[in-house]
Amino acid sequence: MKSVATLAAGSLIASIAHAQVVQFDIAKKTTQPNRQRLSKREATTYEETITNEKQRGGYFATVSVGSPAQKLTLQLDTGSSDIWVPSSSSSVCTKSAPSGGSRGGDGAESGEDEGCTLGSFDSKKSSSMTVVGKNIFSISYVDGSHSKGDYFTDDFEIGGAKLTNVTMGLGVDTDIPYGLVGVGYALNEAIVADTQRVSSPYKNLPVQMMEEGLISTNAYSLWLNDLDASTGQILFGGVDTEKYEGEMSVVNVQMDSQTGAFTSFIVSMTSLTANSPSGSDSLTTRQYPIPVVLDSGTTLSYLPTELAVQVWREVGAVWDTYTQMAYVPCGMENSKGTFEFGFAGPNGPKISVDMTELVLDIAEGSDVPKFQSGQYKGQNICQFGIQNFTSEPFLLGDTFLRSAYVVYDLENNQIGMAKTDFNSTKSNIVAFPSKGATIPSGTVVQNQVAATGDAGGSVAQPTYAASKGFQSAAGIVPAFEWAQVAVIGATTVFMLAGSGLFFL
Known part of the structure; x- marks a missing residue:
């Protein structure tokens, strides 16, 4: 949950003797x-x-x-x-x-x-x-x-x-x-x-x-598991090595650009790739590397508009001006497409998020709204898990965090990230042995790229080679037109011009 204001410098941490979890x-x-x-x-x-x-x-x-x-x-x-x-x-x-x-x-x-x-x-x-x-x-x-x-x-x-x-x-x-x-x-x-x-x-x-x-130290790890899971875990003071797959990569938390202090779990997002059976696209923005906050108190994830628009086009999402949200047919949860988030540069961790984590019900039973017109007419409406912000703070909430095992080390100002092991039934808890100890089983990423939030320069538009695969794999006709589309009874008219989204 992102509060309105943060301030200050330094960290107020006290020492303790025993390593516990x-x-x-x-x-x-x-x-x-x-x-x-x-x-x-x-x-x-x-x-x-x-x-x-x-x-x-x-x-x-x-x-x-x-x-x-x-x-x-x-x-x-x-x-x-x-x-x-x-x-x-x-x-x-x-x-x-x-x-x-x-x-x-x-x-x-x-x-x-x-x-x-x-x-x-x-x-x-x-x-x-x-x-x-x-x-x-x-x-x-x-x-x-x-x-x-x-x-x-x-x-x-x-x-x-x-x-x-x-x-x-x-x-x-x-x-x-x-x-x-x-x-x-x-x-x-x-x-x-x-x-x-x-x-x-x-x-x-x-x-x-x-x-x-x-x-023993000011650190904890988070395993939310998948959207429909019955169990998950948060560990204060330790890491469960059976709850993730592959290597645990450790990246630096970035100082707040306005305060020059560590106030939020800001990491540097440096890439986003769309992958589907029909191809792959590197999604681009002038704002790489992007400062993003890893925030369990926020349901959705919020990216710069320039980047979010490309994500919406890949999946055929529809923007509604009344709610200021992007929506997709609920059938998109069956899509085989994924979005791979990269952090701290080419050597950093990459976390793939599939559509089952990004398509969210907005009602149940007979209360589920349906598209009233357009190519999705008659299909159930679901909220899409990636939305847009026009300025910082950009947030990676639960729609991202469920796909990652994340360690928050407030003592060393570092974040450990690895691919989550969904529905793991095993457990191997390793405690931080002492105050200031490094993340157990973690490897610090070399030559990290820091978040700036304003890299500038020009970018090339993706070819949207993955778009067809996202939609056809979900049983949806991949004929999305960025034109007049009716959503929940409200008509939205919009167009793409260059790399930006303009509303009429």
Whole structure:
């Protein structure tokens, strides 16, 4: 989840002696979030069920806050850094309200929730709750949603790992009916953006887990598994070598270009290739190398418009001016085409994402909308997993992250990436042995290309040799015309001119 503002420099990390691992499992949501607590497997590993909430657009963990413990289900977010919980007294929790499930610009719509169905926090019922910042917690997201209230400390438990005096935000004034577990850089905390001071950060969850001896260094790994998977995993303090295939490549996190500090998990994206049975295309943009944020709190992925337009043309996506989103027929999930993302230059990791991860349902059953006219008339409409932004931050969200095993090393400012092993049933957890240790089994990429976001120069347009394969392999007539197309009852007229997209 990308918050509106980040600031500052440096990293506030404390040392700890013991090498340990905290593990949380990720499980697909069926009807209601799975609130069942799993037992501790061994002294140094803790396991927690985290649900894949498709309609809400994210991955959620059930936690406990306060004394006695109150259970809440919160979204796991590598793109922000605060834990915050909705107050039971907030208006969004006391009456029906829109779900707010589109944070980060996702555009996901999940209808209405009857209050805070994933839980809320009643501060009056916790004997260990202490307000440490009255009316100074404030966070907002790029789609305009927000949460405001107090900073407080209290007991916090996740996956059997118990921490005391954890700093959290209390959403008293919020339009989001569930909270977040932000695990990003401390300098990305909301209080830093608010105070504009590098001295403001507090010890957020991964830092405090290290200080309390649960993990040896400030690092964790993420395995979301595929879109329909029933299990997945996040490991604090370790890497599971059975959850990925091939070599683990390690690339540098890039400093924020505006602050000159490490505030987000920005890596350098240097290539994108479309592959299908009919051919391959190297997709081009003047903006290579592109700074992209690896953000688990964002459902979709957002690329520069110049690049996104080429992706849409490969798959025959349709742009709707009303929703400002690109859509495809749901049958495209059967396409044999893939998009290969490259990072840090020719020696860096390459992650392939197939169409099963990029075609997302927007409704179920009889509520699924259909194309009203055009070449897709009568076919079900699905949201496409790659959308566009016109400026930074560019984001690689869950539609990308499911295809990669990603290690976030906040101590060394590095990211490990490898091809995910979908639905792996094996496990081999290797803990980081000490504070500042390198990523286990990882190999640092040589001669890395840094992200600049403005390389300039001219680019050649692809031949779209892969386009036919993407569409015909899905049983769709590959006759997409960039002209007048009706989408969900709204007519969109647009044209390609040079390498840009212009709306009329």
